Amino acid sequence: xxxxxxxxxxxxxxxxxxxxxxxKIAEAVGxxxxxxxxxxxxxxxxxxxxxxxxxxxNIDLHRTTFERPRRIGAKMAHAEKSAIGRTAVRxxxxxxxxxxxxxxxxxxxxxxxxxxxIKLTACTNDISTAEMLSKSRDLQVVVLGGTxxxxxxxxxxxxxxxxxxxxxxxxxxxxxxxxxxxRLSETSIEVAAMKRRMIDSATRVVVLADSTKFNHPAxxxxxxxxxxxxxxxxxxxxDPIRAxxxxxxxxxxxx
Numbered sequence: 001x002x003x004x005x006x007x008x009x010x011x012x013x014x015x016x017x018x019x020x021x022x023x024k025i026a027e028a029v030g031x032x033x034x035x036x037x038x039x040x041x042x043x044x045x046x047x048x049x050x051x052x053x054x055x056x057x058n059i060d061l062h063r064t065t066f067e068r069p070r071r072i073g074a075k076m077a078h079a080e081k082s083a084i085g086r087t088a089v090r091x092x093x094x095x096x097x098x099x100x101x102x103x104x105x106x107x108x109x110x111x112x113x114x115x116x117x118i119k120l121t122a123c124t125n126d127i128s129t130a131e132m133l134s135k136s137r138d139l140q141v142v143v144l145g146g147t148x149x150x151x152x153x154x155x156x157x158x159x160x161x162x163x164x165x166x167x168x169x170x171x172x173x174x175x176x177x178x179x180x181x182x183r184l185s186e187t188s189i190e191v192a193a194m195k196r197r198m199i200d201s202a203t204r205v206v207v208l209a210d211s212t213k214f215n216h217p218a219x220x221x222x223x224x225x226x227x228x229x230x231x232x233x234x235x236x237x238x239d240p241i242r243a244x245x246x247x248x249x250x251x252x253x254x255x
Contacts, residue, residue: 006031007039008076014049014058015076015212021055064219065187067177070104070152080210080234083255085109088173088208088232091253094119096170099198100133102126102154102191103175105208113139123169125160125194127153149191156190164197172202176209177218179231182248184222192220204229211236225250 009029013020020028026036044051050059085108092098092113098120100106110129113120114136122133123142133141144163146155174195178185184207186192199205205228214237225248232253245252 001031003039006035007043008078010036010039010043011048011076014056019052019055019057025055064217067187077210077212080236080255081105081108084208084210084232084234086112087253087255088206089113089116089118091206091230092118092120092171097121097123099169099172099202100124100126100129101172101174101195101198102129102152103208105210106173106175107132109173109208123167125155127155149188154191156194160194161197164201167201169202171204171206172198174198174205174207176207176213176222178216179207179209179214180217182225182244183217184228185218186220186222187218189220192222195222199223199227206230206232208232210234214241
């Protein structure tokens, strides 16, 4: 098991139980106590957990610009993200043009698109997603370009923003950091601008987000629920949030 996968599983364990000893966490993750100790030290140094004597405590992170490293974040709620991605593919039709946003959940959708053999024109601003989509001969892949954001595989800025102004796509699959308060929001102004431009270029906007994304807002607004058509999420969504989504006249698809 690679380090990023171990650390993602540790964060999942602490999010679920709140705290745990090194021994308990190691048993749950399926790794050695010594590896778990090193992983906890790493996560504590980056501010994701608080070390306690013999273990660690979950930190409920409300910092609006905080992002976990891409490889670790991709391993968190992975089963939910995979199910959301598979469900999203069922909303697509052969012959459509589709934007694949830079997101670990949207990457799962790209994986299932490749497996499905559906014929699409696929546009993306994510290097990993472009690589995934390129595995299929049934897809015409357009890479939007731009500057690679430090610490990620996301491309932001020009020429993508100008290019998106001239596009008219059928569907945009959007990943997002937060959907709290009936607003889509992101940790970065530049990322928020890219997502907003994608949304403006699409006839139908489908947001892919696991149920943990509805709790706290991020730094910069992208748009309100009035500009999106569908939210695909997992069964962990609470009843009050479901009611809010329904009141906003947004279609809710629960895996």
